[in-house]
Every structure is written in structure tokens, then in C-alpha cells.
Amino acid sequence: MHVSRRTGFFKSPTWFLVPVVIYYAAFWIRPTISVIIESFTDKAGAFSFSNYVRLFSQEAIRTAFLNTVLFTVGSAIIQFVLAFALALWLNKKFRFSNLVLFITLIPMAFPPAAVGILWKTGLYRFGWINSFLCAIGLMNPANPVDWMSFRNLNAVMLLIVVDTWTVLPSVMIILLAGLQNFNKEFEEAGWVFGANKFQTLKDIVFPIMKPTIITAMILRMIAAVQVWLIAVMIFGYNVVPFLVERIAYNVDVITFAKYARKDAYTISVIVAAIVLISVSMYLRVSGDKQKGGETT
Amino acid sequence: MSVRRGKLWSRTVFLLILATVAGVVLLPVFYFLTISFASNYEAYQFPAKIFPTFSYPAQLRYNADKKNYTLLIKKGADFEAVKTTSDTSDFSLYCKSQLNVLIASSEVQALFDKAKGADHAIPIKLKKAFFRNYVVFFILAEGTMRALFNSLKAAGWTILISLVLGGVTGYILARYKFRFSNTFSTGLLVVRMFPAVALSLPLVVYIVRMNLYDTPFALAIVYSVPNIALTAWITSSIFKGISVELEEAAMVFGATRLKTLLTITFPLAFPAIVASSLYAFLAAWNDSITALIMTNDNPTLALLVYRTVGSSTIPNLPAAGAVVLLVPSLVFTFIIKNYINQLWGNVAL
Numbered sequence: 240m241h242v243s244r245r246t247g248f249f250k251s252p253t254w255f256l257v258p259v260v261i262y263y264a265a266f267w268i269r270p271t272i273s274v275i276i277e278s279f280t281d282k283a284g285a286f287s288f289s290n291y292v293r294l295f296s297q298e299a300i301r302t303a304f305l306n307t308v309l310f311t312v313g314s315a316i317i318q319f320v321l322a323f324a325l326a327l328w329l330n331k332k333f334r335f336s337n338l339v340l341f342i343t344l345i346p347m348a349f350p351p352a353a354v355g356i357l358w359k360t361g362l363y364r365f366g367w368i369n370s371f372l373c374a375i376g377l378m379n380p381a382n383p384v385d386w387m388s389f390r391n392l393n394a395v396m397l398l399i400v401v402d403t404w405t406v407l408p409s410v411m412i413i414l415l416a417g418l419q420n421f422n423k424e425f426e427e428a429g430w431v432f433g434a435n436k437f438q439t440l441k442d443i444v445f446p447i448m449k450p451t452i453i454t455a456m457i458l459r460m461i462a463a464v465q466v467w468l469i470a471v472m473i474f475g476y477n478v479v480p481f482l483v484e485r486i487a488y489n490v491d492v493i494t495f496a497k498y499a500r501k502d503a504y505t506i507s508v509i510v511a512a513i514v515l516i517s518v519s520m521y522l523r524v525s526g527d528k529q530k531g532g533e534t535t
Numbered sequence: 536m537s538v539r540r541g542k543l544w545s546r547t548v549f550l551l552i553l554a555t556v557a558g559v560v561l562l563p564v565f566y567f568l569t570i571s572f573a574s575n576y577e578a579y580q581f582p583a584k585i586f587p588t589f590s591y592p593a594q595l596r597y598n599a600d601k602k603n604y605t606l607l608i609k610k611g612a613d614f615e616a617v618k619t620t621s622d623t624s625d626f627s628l629y630c631k632s633q634l635n636v637l638i639a640s641s642e643v644q645a646l647f648d649k650a651k652g653a654d655h656a657i658p659i660k661l662k663k664a665f666f667r668n669y670v671v672f673f674i675l676a677e678g679t680m681r682a683l684f685n686s687l688k689a690a691g692w693t694i695l696i697s698l699v700l701g702g703v704t705g706y707i708l709a710r711y712k713f714r715f716s717n718t719f720s721t722g723l724l725v726v727r728m729f730p731a732v733a734l735s736l737p738l739v740v741y742i743v744r745m746n747l748y749d750t751p752f753a754l755a756i757v758y759s760v761p762n763i764a765l766t767a768w769i770t771s772s773i774f775k776g777i778s779v780e781l782e783e784a785a786m787v788f789g790a791t792r793l794k795t796l797l798t799i800t801f802p803l804a805f806p807a808i809v810a811s812s813l814y815a816f817l818a819a820w821n822d823s824i825t826a827l828i829m830t831n832d833n834p835t836l837a838l839l840v841y842r843t844v845g846s847s848t849i850p851n852l853p854a855a856g857a858v859v860l861l862v863p864s865l866v867f868t869f870i871i872k873n874y875i876n877q878l879w880g881n882v883a884l
Contacts, residue, residue: 252711253711255704256707258700258703259700259704263760265741266756266759267734270736273740328552333549342561345564348861350857350864352838352860353858355841356854358563360566361567365581367563367583367585370584371585412872491827510733514729518724518725518728
């Protein structure tokens with residue numbers, strides 16, 4: 240009797256999801272809706288596109304947009320090439336390969352604030368990068384380069400290098416997992432038919448790995464459009480504007496400026512929109528992958 | 536012969552790649568650790584050292600004409616004069632603030648007397664207080680310990696909320712099929728990747744209304760949004776792996792559902808629960824943008840480290856803070872390394 244009442248209650252387990260649904264309604268859906276409304280209304284509360292118009296008339300925002308695109312595309316390309324090469328290399332089992340894998344994964348564990356300081360200590364005129372270059376004789380100690388004086392494209396490239404240092408392991412680990420699930424026999428079949436290493440890579444490994452590669456790249460994109468901390472820690476505000484850097488700037492520096500709030504809301508809607516588009520791409524790719532996995 | 540040459544060639548290339556990879560990862564880390572132990576004097580030295588030092592090779596000279604003393608520190612082949620004074624407390628203060636050397640005025644007096652007796656510069660040994668930067672940053676600087684506790688509190692609340700709500704969701708998703716279960720799991724994936732910055736901004740308004748502004752708990756509310764989804768996802772895949780027969784067997788022997796959960800299912804799912812807690816911890820520990828938006832006088836450690844960098848010209852003190860920030864992050868990331876593999880490697884939902 241006692242048991243049956245309990246199972247009767249458990250017949251509708253969806254009841255246990257109510258707290259989660261409430262939580263998400265309150266702390267995800269409600270703020271999301273309110274931020275969208277804020278971005279599409281003017282100060283008086285009437286519907287208008289004025290926030291977007293004002294935003295894109297600002298030089299700094301346009302630069303931020305361009306920098307974010309440059310950063311995302313640049314880092315995606317560099318990180319993909321390096322991570323794929325590294326994954327192919329580490330996929331060959333050799334002595335100490337686990338130790339090497341361990342070492343390559345270290346930067347992944349760095350919190351963004353620690354990455355910022357690590358590279359700031361390196362990039363200033365008397366930092367460790369110049370010290371190292373002097374020690375191996377690539378730089379004259381009397382005339383060190385001031386990396387932090389880099390501006391525009393050079394600064395973005397420098398940030399891509401810094402970003403690559405810390406996120407390469409996480410891209411690599413996804414690709415490595417893909418390679419480890421990869422059936423060696425396909426590759427061997429290619430060699431049997433006389434293909435060389437490059438041809439097998441291009442015609443066999445790449446196509447099979449494609450969903451994994453796209454997954455890794457979309458995940459990177461989602462993170463890359465949200466870059467801000469390393470840029471601010473190394474160069475400070477305003478030097479290399481990014482979208483999220485503009486949000487932080489509006490919140491942290493010009494908190495009480497007339498349009499600071501509205502600008503911050505509007506940029507965050509743009510960032511969220513970019514992320515959501517990436518997520519829907521991710522869902523399609525991972526759905527395809529799942530179907531592919533079922534047929535084989 | 537040519538086979539052996541080819542082998543030698545590939546071996547060289549292999550070692551070269553190995554050295555590059557290890558160098559690119561480890562060089563910055565070593566330099567960074569060294570800077571966190573460097574005194575202000577050392578932080579200004581160029582080229583910087585890759586390994587930290589424990590003491591200074593130094594000399595003390597008595598200048599008879601001016602009746603004062605000069606401290607010289609070895610630089611390259613020569614000794615460089617760094618401080619000239621006749622006052623013992625001034626000397627001791629310089630040692631403390633610039634060299635991280637703790638030396639009492641009475642000991643300085645003894646050294647002065649010795650230098651006065653000799654007609655040339657006498658060699659002295661200045662031993663560095665090795666963890667001085669850490670002591671200054673965490674104990675002497677006001678607010679750092681509080682920021683550390685704020686970080687821990689925010690992480691603790693995040694783990695609690697994520698585990699309770701996410702664990703229940705994971706269990707339901709694994710055990711029951713309901714009408715919207717697919718939509719629900721897709722929704723969870725979207726939440727997992729939603730940018731925190733787009734949430735924190737509008738949430739501030741509600742948080743202020745709830746009287747929670749500037750508290751670690753308010754941060755945990757935001758951190759939990761993606762982490763509930765993540766926890767649900769990790770635990771549901773584990774619960775799916777635990778066979779229903781095992782639970783049924785326990786219930787056949789008269790255990791209630793709750794008892795079955797506690798004695799059979801929960802212990803089996805324990806590794807996944809630990810992994811998701813560590814994830815939740817890392818999310819809270821590493822974040823800075825949400826803390827920037829949602830706190831004012833009660834920053835988290837990550838935010839404090841970020842702020843001190845802005846205000847100091849030589850980064851040895853914030854570096855010490857960053858090392859402390861790094862340690863739990865490093866340990867936990869390596870504990871959950873295999874889960875990261877699963878999480879992003881097998882993307883099937």
C-alpha cells in the first residue's frame with residue numbers, strides 16, 4: 240500500500256523538474272528577455288533601433304567588431320593548424336607520450352586572470368620574453384622591444400598568440416579524442432592503395448574527422464567572441480577594443496555615462512546572438528555526427 | 536646506411552618538436568613562478584632570471600669621508616651600489632621593501648660596526664624571505680583574504696545549487712522519457728553555452744531588488760545557470776550507464792526508492808558527481824566578468840588579481856596572487872581531464 244502510493248507519485252517524474260524550470264525561468268529566460276527589450280527601447284521606453292544605430296556610429300564599437308572578427312578568425316585558423324598537428328603527433332604512441340601530453344595540457348588550466356599576468360610580465364620592456372631572447376642571443380639587451388606598445392593589427396596578433404598558448408590544449412584534446420576513436424584500418428587501406436602520408440591525411444583522415452573538427456572550431460568561436468580579460472590586462476582599456484571589452488568598459492569605467500547601460504545591454508545582445516547562431520550550427524553538426532555514428 | 540641516416544634524421548626532428556613544445560609551455564610558466572618570488576629590486580633587473588634566487592651575494596662598504604654605509608649587490612661581474620645610508624632602520628626598511636630581506640636594525644648595527652672596522656668592503660649574505668610576496672599579497676594587503684573567501688563561498692554555493700538541481704534533472708532525464716525530454720536536453724545545451732555576460736547585466740537589477748547585490752551568493756546564482764545544465768548532462772550520462780535492474784533488485788529486497796538511490800545509485804555515480812562539482816568550482820573560481828558586473832566591495836580573488844595588475848607597474852605581487860589562483864585550477868583540471876575528453880570529444884547528446 241505504502242509502496243504503491245509512492246510509485247503513484249513517481250509516475251509523473253516531471254514534477255521533479257519544476258525547480259529547475261523555475262530557476263531557468265527566473266535566472267535565464269527573464270533576464271534574457273529583459274536585456275532584449277532594453278536593447279530595443281530608448282530611454283523613454285518606446286520601441287526603437289536607436290541603441291543599435293548609436294552603437295554602430297561609434298568608432299570604438301566598429302573597431303571592436305572588426306577586432307573581434309579578426310581575433311576569432313585568426314585564432315581559429317592558427318589554433319586549428321597547430322592543434323591538429325600536435326594531435327597527430329601525440330596520437331603516435333611513443334615513450335613518455337603521456338608525460339608530453341600532460342605538459343601540453345598545463346596552459347589549459349590557467350585561469351584567464353593568471354594568463355593575463357603571465358603574459359604581462361613577459362611583454363613589458365624588461366619582461367621575460369626579452370630576457371629570454373637576449374639569453375639566446377636573438378636580441379640586443381641594450382635595445383629591447385616594447386611589446387606592449389603594439390597597436391591595432393599587431394596588438395590583435397599578439398593577443399592571438401597569447402590566446403593560442405592557453406586554449407590550444409583544449410582544441411587539441413577534442414581533436415585527439417577524435418583521432419583516438421578513428422579506425423586505423425581506413426588509413427592503412429589508403430597506404431595499401433599507394434597513397435602517401437599527405438594524401439591519406441587529406442582524403443581519408445580529414446573527411447572522417449570533419450564533424451569533430453567543426454565541433455572543436457565552433458566551440459572555439461563561442462569562446463573567442465567573448466575575449467576581453469587578456470586584452471585589458473595586457474594593454475588596458477580602449478587600446479584593443481573587443482565586444483565584451485566594450486561591455487566591461489561601460490560597466491567598469493564609464494559606469495555613470497548617459498548611455499553606458501544601454502550600450503552594454505545592446506552589445507551583450509549582439510554577443511549572445513553570435514553565440515546562439517554558433518550553438519545552432521554546433522547542434523546541426525553534432526546531430527549529423529550522431530546520425531553518422533548510427534549508420535556505421 | 537641510408538636507413539640509419541633516415542632514422543637519425545627523424546629522431547632529430549622528433550626531439551626538436553619535443554623541445555619546442557616543452558619550451559613553449561614550460562618557459563613562460565617558470566619565468567612566471569620566478570617573478571612571483573622576485574623582490575622589487577629583482578623585478579627591475581634585466582635580463583630576468585628563469586629560476587628564483589634564495590639570497591643575494593652582497594657587500595657592505597663604509598665610506599669614511601661621508602660617514603655612511605653603501606650596500607652593493609652583485610650584478611654580472613661587478614657589484615652595483617644600491618643603497619647608501621647611515622641610518623640602521625632606513626637600511627632595514629630598504630631591505631624589507633625592495634629586497635624582501637628581513638633584517639632587524641640591531642643586526643644592521645652589527646654589520647655596520649664590522650664594516651667600519653674593516654678598511655675595505657666586507658662580503659655579507661642577505662637571505663631572502665622566500666614567500667615574502669605571498670605574505671604581503673595575502674596577509675598584509677587588506678581584503679585579499681576576504682576575496683579568497685568570497686571566491687570559495689561563490690564556488691561552494693555554485694556546487695550546491697548545481698548538484699541539487701542538476702543532479703535531479705540528470706537522474707530524471709536518464710530514467711524517464713517524457714514528452715519534451717528532447718527539447719529539454721537541447722535547451723540545456725543552449726544554456727550551457729550562453730554567454731554569462733549577457734545574463735549578469737540584466738540580473739543585477741533583480742539581484743539588487745532581492746537585496747543580494749555584492750554577495751558571493753548572487754555570483755553563484757549566475758554561475759549555476761550553465762553549471763546546472765552541465766551537471767545534468769554529466770550525471771544523466773552516468774545514470775544511464777547504471778543499469779535499472781540493479782535498482783530494481785534492491786527494491787525487490789524491500790528497499791524504498793530513496794534508500795535505493797542513496798545506497799546503490801548514488802555511490803555508483805559518485806565519480807561523476809565529483810567531476811561536475813569540480814567543474815562548477817572551476818567556473819566560479821576562474822570567472823571575472825560576472826564578478827566585475829555583480830560585485831563592488833566584495834570582489835572575488837580572480838577579480839582582485841585583475842585589478843591589482845592595473846594598479847601596479849611591476850607585476851611581482853599580483854603574480855603571487857595569480858599563482859595561488861592557479862594552484863586549485865591546475866589540480867582540478869587534471870583530475871577531470873578525462874571528463875573534458877568525454878564532454879567535448881563525444882558530442883552526441
